[in-house]
Amino acid sequence: MDGRAEHTAGGAVPRPRMNAVVLDRFGGVGELSSRRIPLPEVGADDVLIRVESAGVGSWDAGEREGEYDGVFGVASSFPYVLGWDGAGAVAAVGRDVTRFEVGERVYAATMPVPRGGFYAEYAVVEAEFVARVPDRMPTGQAGAMAWDALTALSGLDLLGLRPDETLMVFGASGGIGHMAVQLARHRGIRVLAVASGDDGVALARRLGADDAVDGRRDDVPAAALEFAPGGLDAALVTVGGGTAERALHAIRNSGRIAWPNGVLPALASSPGAPVSHYDGDRSRAATDRLNAIIEAGSFEVHVARAFPLERVQDAHRALDDHYVGKLALTVG
Template sequence: MNGRVERTAGGVIVEPPLMNAVVLDRFGGVDELSSRRIPLPEVGDDDVLIRVEYAGVGSWDAAERKGDFDGAFGIPTTFPYVLGWDAAGTVAAVGRNVAGFDVGERVYAATMPVARGGFYAEYGVVEAEFVARVPDRVPTEQAGAMAWDALTALSGLELLDLRSHETLMVFGASGGIGHLAVQLARHRGIRVLAVASGDDGVALARRLGAERAIDGRREDVLAAAYEFAPGGLDAALVTAGGGIAERSLRAIRKSGRIAWPNGVLPVPVTAPDATVSYYDGDRSRAATDRLNAIIEANSLVVHVARTFPLERVGDAHRALSDHYVGKLAVKVA
């Protein structure tokens, strides 16, 4: 982290401190990811500098690596570009306007890599508004893979606003967002029909509290849904799109509700009878406070399928195309 000092005829030049990172110099395939040392991000007055220990790896990372998000946020792309939307580690420094965080304290955060870089690096800088303490009962590895998925699941459930004993289909229940949505729904007393993938996905959803779990690729989802709720399901949270998901939404009664996170593709070709609300996850301090309160009252398990060292983040991106349940992560420090 230390910077380098050089003496020249004109005086002393102090180069910025450097860190290890995985960067893109252009968008493209996995082979465009390369490891090298780059300057630490600058810490603004309202920022927290995090020494990253674990970072999450999600399907959106691959899309971003290919350039699918280029210009999507109204900010020009600059290289080298550092991916990584969520992470956990310890506080390394804080801006002068930041109170309530101590150096060395365990924290997690959700960020957007554009324009100051993401978490595939030894250090990441995030506005304090989007940083939260890691609850004592959550291992740092799980916290590193948690932020965006848990907050997206929580935002969807809050949007649906179901009461205890109402029925919910979580479609994609063995994925990153879905397996957390199952647990958060059970915390609210909601009856969950989990549509998962593979025997391992079904087993995970059951273990995490789904009242009924089925393999959406091998079983008749509509038949299972009407058996679970003969009058139709009250709601659905969709975390994986496609034809099966679209057909499954026929099981939601007309007065029901469907929450669909932005970025889950493809969206339905034919609008279902129930109202669909497309939404973004809330990563504000208020949202992480609500998430942490749930974790403190009711433990939340973040299932990390595989963890890769930072220098093998390319293998993590390749693994995104394989079958796995839960979330992938990279170990940075």
């Protein structure tokens, strides 16, 4: 462990090595394997987290196959540890970190390149991107929350809707979508949720959508016209494809559309309303705002299934199945 870390549980991190799921090369599910690797080094501005829960996102499969190799301007190195978001307890802090104490429950949004992600017993994250878990939230939910909730929050900020304006959340039963429904309702926005399956529709309604339809089965443009006869004010799109593109014609030409970077397939045609592509804000200011919303009312991260770390291959296979909400790994 790096000598710059000053505050540790019992004076030292329990093990100089840790269990982790690693890739030795990019490829299919079979490339995921468990073994012991050194703990990540803790810099002056870092927090070392003893991971209890980690999110499993659809992007993890693409990253596993090498789709992000070199995208962030950093060469990939092996062993490679996946996992963009997670939660657990502070195990150590760097010498310049004053906001956190050992043992506090925290969650974080990180980037696996170059220091590794949350598919491990420990993860190191810059303190700027670490936040305390709100008292009312279970750690198992917090571990699957960060990137999706912050992406949803950033999209709503970009759209800038006022109370009682209308929003279509396309992909409302997915990770970003089901959190966007709740965050939009917190702002008093009227939400039409386009979900997947009867269970997805039920989830969106339970989380506060004013109306919800099944994007695979229902006539989404007709439902949108009934919901907002003059046209919807905005859309937040979390799943691309032909159905999404047809649905976007229900947005008024003077409206706006938020499309997170990485949502595929990309638009093949231009809808009438302007489209803004964006990245989620994972700064301290953003997590402070998210936590204030969570603490002010009900907010749920719906975890469809949580797999033990040793069943990570099953978790990645489940990404191809129908599920609502998020998948997660139980690490500690």
